[in-house]
Amino acid sequence: xxxxxxxxxxxxxxxxxxxxxxxxxxxxxxLGFNAHVMWRCSPRRLVALYDEHVxxxxxxxxxxxxxxxxxxxxxxxxxxxxxxxxxxxxxxxxAKRLRRYRPKTHQANxxxxxxxxxxxxxxxxxxxxxxxxxxxIASKSVxxxxxxxxxxxxxxxxxxxxxxxxxxxxPWSRLMMNKLNSKGVFSNLHDDLEHLRDxxxxxxxxxxxxxxxxxxxxxxxx
Numbered sequence: 001x002x003x004x005x006x007x008x009x010x011x012x013x014x015x016x017x018x019x020x021x022x023x024x025x026x027x028x029x030x031l032g033f034n035a036h037v038m039w040r041c042s043p044r045r046l047v048a049l050y051d052e053h054v055x056x057x058x059x060x061x062x063x064x065x066x067x068x069x070x071x072x073x074x075x076x077x078x079x080x081x082x083x084x085x086x087x088x089x090x091x092x093x094x095a096k097r098l099r100r101y102r103p104k105t106h107q108a109n110x111x112x113x114x115x116x117x118x119x120x121x122x123x124x125x126x127x128x129x130x131x132x133x134x135x136x137i138a139s140k141s142v143x144x145x146x147x148x149x150x151x152x153x154x155x156x157x158x159x160x161x162x163x164x165x166x167x168x169x170x171p172w173s174r175l176m177m178n179k180l181n182s183k184g185v186f187s188n189l190h191d192d193l194e195h196l197r198d199x200x201x202x203x204x205x206x207x208x209x210x211x212x213x214x215x216x217x218x219x220x221x222x
Contacts, residue, residue: 019089023065026064027067040214041215043068049219051072051073054074054125058079059084061143063091068125081101085107091106110143111134111143112146114149120150122152123157127159128160130161131187132186132187135187160217162191163192167193168214173214177214193216204220206222
């Protein structure tokens with residue numbers, strides 16, 4: 001499926017930065033420096049989140065470089081992985097990195113219905129996705145509605161996102177977050193911890209939300 005997004009689309013800015021050149025340094029910059037130093041949530045913590053929740057049939061949305069899927073432990077040697085992103089560059093980069101699993105790729109906007117099989121996945125990963133989506137927590141949480149459609153009974157949605165309030169920012173992390181918002185890479189100036197919890201509670205029966213630095217790590221099941 002091919003999805004064309006123009007610069008005047010609200011979802012464009014949050015994904016436009018992921019060029020092949022940027023993806024070649026993604027692990028070092030986004031995970032090694034920003035996650036570890038600025039947001040104070042180490043890549044190990046993110047991998048552990050995947051280790052705990054990733055299932056045999058997994059959908060990953062906003063795939064970045066594919067680092068977390070490359071490093072995590074699947075419950076089977078032959079997982080069925082679908083990579084979904086609005087930008088074709090991360091899809092190509094991550095699919096190449098994960099070629100031992102023969103992942104499928106699906107180019108789509110997470111704010112729209114996914115056009116994927118109903119109840120086709122046992123887990124959905126949303127790592128570093130929400131803070132890049134336009135709007136506030138209430139509007140961007142439509143992603144959770146779409147996740148419910150593709151989750152099999154008993155399935156889990158999990159992920160992480162940088163928040164603006166309800167977490168402890170340092171002067172440097174606040175400066176970095178504001179800079180990324182001014183560039184349109186982030187759109188999270190109004191994202192806060194309690195609103196995230198509220199949106200998950202509206203949709204799921206069981207949820208867990210933990211904080212590491214400025215990051216909320218969440219998981220939820222119906």
